[in-house]
Amino acid sequence: MAIHRIFPTINGELEQVDVPSNMTLLKMLREKMAFTGTKNGCSAGECGACTVLLNNEPVNSCLVLAVECDGADIVTIEGLAQDGKLALVQEAIIKSGGVQCGFCTPGVLINTMALLDRNPNPSDSQIREALVGNLCRCTGYIRIIDSVKKTAQMLKAERSELWQ
Amino acid sequence: MAVEHTKPIPSPIGENKPKIDARVKSTGAAIYADDIQFGNNLLYARIKRSPHPHARILSVDTSKAATVPGVKAVVTGDDYPGYIGLYLQDRTIFCRDKVRYVGDPVAGVAAISEEIAEKALDSIKIEYELLDPVLDPEFGAGPNAPLLHPDLGHYEVANFIIPKPGTNISNHFKIRKGNVETAWKQCTAIIERKYRIPHIQHVPIEPHVAIAQVEQSGEITLWGSSQSPFAQRNLIAKALGISQSDMRVIAPYVGGGFGSKAGVSMESLAVAIAMKVPGRPIKLLLTREEEFYTAFVRQGLVSYYKMGCDESGKILAMENTFYWDAGAYTEYGVNITRASGYSSSGPYEVPNIKTDSYCVYTNHPVGGPMRGFGMPEMHAGLEQCIDELALKLQIDPVKFREINCLKTGSILVTGSKMHATGLPECLQKTAEAIRWGQDSPPSSPNKRRGKGIALMWKAPAMPPNAGSSAWIELAEDGYITVGVGGQDLGQGAFTVAAQMAAAALGVPYEWARVATPVDTRYSPYEWQTVASRLTWSMGNAIVNAAQDARRQILDIAAEAWNEDADNLDVVNGVVISYKTERELPLENLVVYGLPKDDDQGWIGGPIIGRGNFMPTYVTGLDPETGQGERAVVHYTTGAQAVDVEVDLVTGRVDVIKGAAAFDVGKAINPDLVKAQMEGGFIQGMSSALFECLQLKDGVLQNPSFVDYRIATSTDIPDEIQTIIVEVPQDDGPWGARGIGEHAMVPTIPAIANAIYAAVGVRLEGPPFTSEKIYLAMQDAGIVS
Numbered sequence: 001m002a003i004h005r006i007f008p009t010i011n012g013e014l015e016q017v018d019v020p021s022n023m024t025l026l027k028m029l030r031e032k033m034a035f036t037g038t039k040n041g042c043s044a045g046e047c048g049a050c051t052v053l054l055n056n057e058p059v060n061s062c063l064v065l066a067v068e069c070d071g072a073d074i075v076t077i078e079g080l081a082q083d084g085k086l087a088l089v090q091e092a093i094i095k096s097g098g099v100q101c102g103f104c105t106p107g108v109l110i111n112t113m114a115l116l117d118r119n120p121n122p123s124d125s126q127i128r129e130a131l132v133g134n135l136c137r138c139t140g141y142i143r144i145i146d147s148v149k150k151t152a153q154m155l156k157a158e159r160s161e162l163w164q
Numbered sequence: 165m166a167v168e169h170t171k172p173i174p175s176p177i178g179e180n181k182p183k184i185d186a187r188v189k190s191t192g193a194a195i196y197a198d199d200i201q202f203g204n205n206l207l208y209a210r211i212k213r214s215p216h217p218h219a220r221i222l223s224v225d226t227s228k229a230a231t232v233p234g235v236k237a238v239v240t241g242d243d244y245p246g247y248i249g250l251y252l253q254d255r256t257i258f259c260r261d262k263v264r265y266v267g268d269p270v271a272g273v274a275a276i277s278e279e280i281a282e283k284a285l286d287s288i289k290i291e292y293e294l295l296d297p298v299l300d301p302e303f304g305a306g307p308n309a310p311l312l313h314p315d316l317g318h319y320e321v322a323n324f325i326i327p328k329p330g331t332n333i334s335n336h337f338k339i340r341k342g343n344v345e346t347a348w349k350q351c352t353a354i355i356e357r358k359y360r361i362p363h364i365q366h367v368p369i370e371p372h373v374a375i376a377q378v379e380q381s382g383e384i385t386l387w388g389s390s391q392s393p394f395a396q397r398n399l400i401a402k403a404l405g406i407s408q409s410d411m412r413v414i415a416p417y418v419g420g421g422f423g424s425k426a427g428v429s430m431e432s433l434a435v436a437i438a439m440k441v442p443g444r445p446i447k448l449l450l451t452r453e454e455e456f457y458t459a460f461v462r463q464g465l466v467s468y469y470k471m472g473c474d475e476s477g478k479i480l481a482m483e484n485t486f487y488w489d490a491g492a493y494t495e496y497g498v499n500i501t502r503a504s505g506y507s508s509s510g511p512y513e514v515p516n517i518k519t520d521s522y523c524v525y526t527n528h529p530v531g532g533p534m535r536g537f538g539m540p541e542m543h544a545g546l547e548q549c550i551d552e553l554a555l556k557l558q559i560d561p562v563k564f565r566e567i568n569c570l571k572t573g574s575i576l577v578t579g580s581k582m583h584a585t586g587l588p589e590c591l592q593k594t595a596e597a598i599r600w601g602q603d604s605p606p607s608s609p610n611k612r613r614g615k616g617i618a619l620m621w622k623a624p625a626m627p628p629n630a631g632s633s634a635w636i637e638l639a640e641d642g643y644i645t646v647g648v649g650g651q652d653l654g655q656g657a658f659t660v661a662a663q664m665a666a667a668a669l670g671v672p673y674e675w676a677r678v679a680t681p682v683d684t685r686y687s688p689y690e691w692q693t694v695a696s697r698l699t700w701s702m703g704n705a706i707v708n709a710a711q712d713a714r715r716q717i718l719d720i721a722a723e724a725w726n727e728d729a730d731n732l733d734v735v736n737g738v739v740i741s742y743k744t745e746r747e748l749p750l751e752n753l754v755v756y757g758l759p760k761d762d763d764q765g766w767i768g769g770p771i772i773g774r775g776n777f778m779p780t781y782v783t784g785l786d787p788e789t790g791q792g793e794r795a796v797v798h799y800t801t802g803a804q805a806v807d808v809e810v811d812l813v814t815g816r817v818d819v820i821k822g823a824a825a826f827d828v829g830k831a832i833n834p835d836l837v838k839a840q841m842e843g844g845f846i847q848g849m850s851s852a853l854f855e856c857l858q859l860k861d862g863v864l865q866n867p868s869f870v871d872y873r874i875a876t877s878t879d880i881p882d883e884i885q886t887i888i889v890e891v892p893q894d895d896g897p898w899g900a901r902g903i904g905e906h907a908m909v910p911t912i913p914a915i916a917n918a919i920y921a922a923v924g925v926r927l928e929g930p931p932f933t934s935e936k937i938y939l940a941m942q943d944a945g946i947v948s
Contacts, residue, residue, distance in 0.1 A: 030199075034201060036192070036195070038192070039369070039419070041370065076192065080191070086187070086190070099190055100656075100839065101369070101417070101653060102189030102654065103196065103369040103419030128877040128878045131876075133876075135369055137367055137874065138843050139843050139846075140875075141876075141880050142842050142846075
């Protein structure tokens with residue numbers, strides 16, 4: 001198996017990784033870099049637990065080959081909190097009680113970031129549609145959906161503060 | 165036995181504390197078993213599994229596998245003759261003589277990569293002689309079925325399980341109360357129904373994973389995603405013939421369990437393979453496909469109900485027969501059979517009842533515990549029959565349930581009396597929440613709308629003496645660390661543990677930490693994280709540990725101050741005297757003790773509180789009648805109601821609103837209780853509308869998330885109203901009892917009853933898919 005040297009930027013840091021041709025981005029993150037916050041739920045693109053941002057788009061990292069990520073910009077769950085300060089989306093899901101076992105949480109949060117990036121004011125049904133690929137077996141989604149709404153409100157408040 | 169809590173002011177009990185682990189879980193910092201780094205030494209295990217539902221193993225040839233470069237170990241059933249199982253030891257780690265389901269492990273390989281291990285599996289040659297399979301539990305219980313376990317009579321078994329050697333029945337639980345034959349003659353209305361509940365999967369988003377290593381000392385360490393580190397220590401040690409003290413289980417965060425990670429399943433495979441390569445960690449991570457094929461499934465059920473009532477609507481008699489499709493091994497499932505037997509009246513007072521609950525071996529996947537432990541399956545049919553009986557007498561189903569449901573002091577199916585219960589309040593509040601009796605218009609002309617309601621009860625199903633223990637240690641600043649052996653599966657056990665420890669000791673909640681991960685070497689014993697028993701049982705152990713620590717602290721202060729300890733208290737992290745009004749913070753005192761007056765030495769020492777709890781009052785039941793003094797520790801009761809809409813064009817069922825009320829005794833953390841009610845409701849709804857393991861001749865047809873659909877964010881109702889009812893449990897901490905499983909018990913029948921109210925059809929069993937509903941409407945002439 002050919003080994004490729006790639007230079008992705010992960011959570012703002014330029015990295016150098018040697019990956020076999022058949023290695024997925026998920027495997028690279030978890031096994032080559034120890035970014036284990038990205039979870040492996042099915043390795044088949046069906047559960048959403050491994051969602052990361054690849055050049056600002058949410059992807060199932062189990063369906064992306066690592067070699068495709070040379071020069072790419074990747075954000076994982078570990079990249080959301082800055083200097084120990086939680087991102088709003090993290091604060092919101094904790095407050096809403098949307099974390100139970102926590103295994104779907106990283107994928108949910110990454111996908112929420114992507115949703116709010118393209119649509120800062122999503123409706124209830126837009127939130128549900130956006131999260132349809134993130135399976136959760138614990139919460140029944142109710143508090144997760146609440147937390148997305150809460151994040152949107154917090155972002156709005158933050159933006160209006162910036163304007164003042 | 166009520167727990168004393170003298171002055172926990174201000175107490176975190178009843179407060180909505182955010183989950184103690186929510187921050188690590190939302191930052192990706194929480195470590196789950198597959199996240200632990202083992203370095204280059206790690207080997208990867210894969211399992212050679214049976215492609216046949218039932219076959220005799222004629223030969224296993226692993227010679228080629230052992231020579232594949234990179235393969236470090238090959239294991240077969242010959243290596244491990246010991247039996248394993250929770251209530252009935254009916255399985256070996258690897259198959260030895262026969263395979264009994266598709267996926268049964270025959271051999272295992274450890275190699276330097278998963279790919280090489282897979283390649284080695286391909287080179288293992290197994291010769292089988294195919295045997296006739298048992299694919300239906302009713303047939304399996306009969307005399308013409310092939311015998312799956314001829315050695316049933318020789319298996320080690322718990323004394324409350326009653327196998328029938330020479331048959332496929334591994335437990336037969338009976339209730340004989342009153343006289344049903346006479347009672348039928350007094351009934352004004354009688355109905356008889358048959359229901360069939362399919363197998364379903366737990367589907368934790370984290371697949372099963374286990375890493376095992378034999379240490380230089382010969383001790384074995386197992387890291388796993390586990391609800392039951394202590395049961396795994398015990399059962400694996402027994403199967404291998406080693407000391408429990410040489411078997412260490414470390415259980416980090418669990419990415420969902422729902423019962424599938426209780427007892428022992430694939431963990432023993434990892435340990436068995438690791439024993440062939442001492443010094444090297446080996447990892448067995450199930451693929452999602454393997455998870456569907458081989459993890460514990462919720463047992464299938466074929467159930468017959470007959471029930472009758474008099475003119476006033478009082479239920480006089482019930483006759484129930486349950487054939488549990490328990491799968492290839494019933495080591496855990498036998499007790500589901502028993503639990504459904506001693507709960508077979510449902511939450512109703514029934515003077516005459518006859519029940520036969522059979523645990524039947526079949527060549528289906530291994531049945532195991534799943535959230536509700538038989539109760540969702542049993543209630544599914546029973547609560548529909550209750551509705552049908554009510555409607556037959558033209559009594560409102562809510563009114564009918566009011567008449568018959570258990571009240572404090574009601575006589576139970578096993579002959580004892582019901583403890584204090586808020587079931588009638590749960591019924592009334594749920595009915596109010598769903599606006600029972602008020603019809604709402606459907607959202608479009610091609611839809612029909614209906615409401616349904618169902619009640620439930622469930623006791624923790626476990627051995628009579630399942631125990632808990634806890635310790636509490638204090639740091640120099642007075643902060644506390646709580647040691648527990650129970651696991652946080654997401655339900656919030658660690659948060660509630662911290663709340664209870666802080667409250668019982670008298671320190672602020674923010675001072676409490678929980679000693680994680682659970683590690684059988686350092687953590688105190690806990691039977692298993694199952695049965696919704698932790699808040700109650702582990703909670704009592706924590707309270708006892710806190711009181712032990714508190715007593716030690718007060719004794720030190722009493723001696724130093726020359727006061728009576730009875731006049732002292734710990735409030736908000738400060739020792740106070742009610743008599744002399746002296747105060748002293750816990751800081752330093754709890755580690756260094758206190759100096760005696762005039763430098764004449766010291767009093768005290770580092771404080772560690774210890775406590776345990778074990779119910780001592782559960783009695784056996786008569787094997788012929790199922791009657792006894794006290795069958796279980798307690799019952800949590802509750803109600804659910806739904807408002808659904810059925811599309812006449814597509815048959816699609818949408819749950820528009822849900823309402824739920826459960827009597828949890830005391831909500832230690834109301835938000836976490838509500839989160840259980842919501843999550844359980846959706847899991848129950850998912851099992852009602854979507855889920856079914858499609859087994860064709862014993863072969864699973866839908867082993868993926870695409871073909872086995874679970875509820876997603878787009879399927880859930882707009883609103884679920886959750887109501888907490890609190891009628892205290894006499895021996896619960898602050899009166900608390902469990903809630904984790906109960907929330908999904910009444911969901912199937914509530915939805916079924918609502919579908920009937922909407923369109924007048926009932927199906928033989930879930931899932932109530934669009935296709936099945938449409939065809940049923942067609943049969944009934946509702947659509948053409």
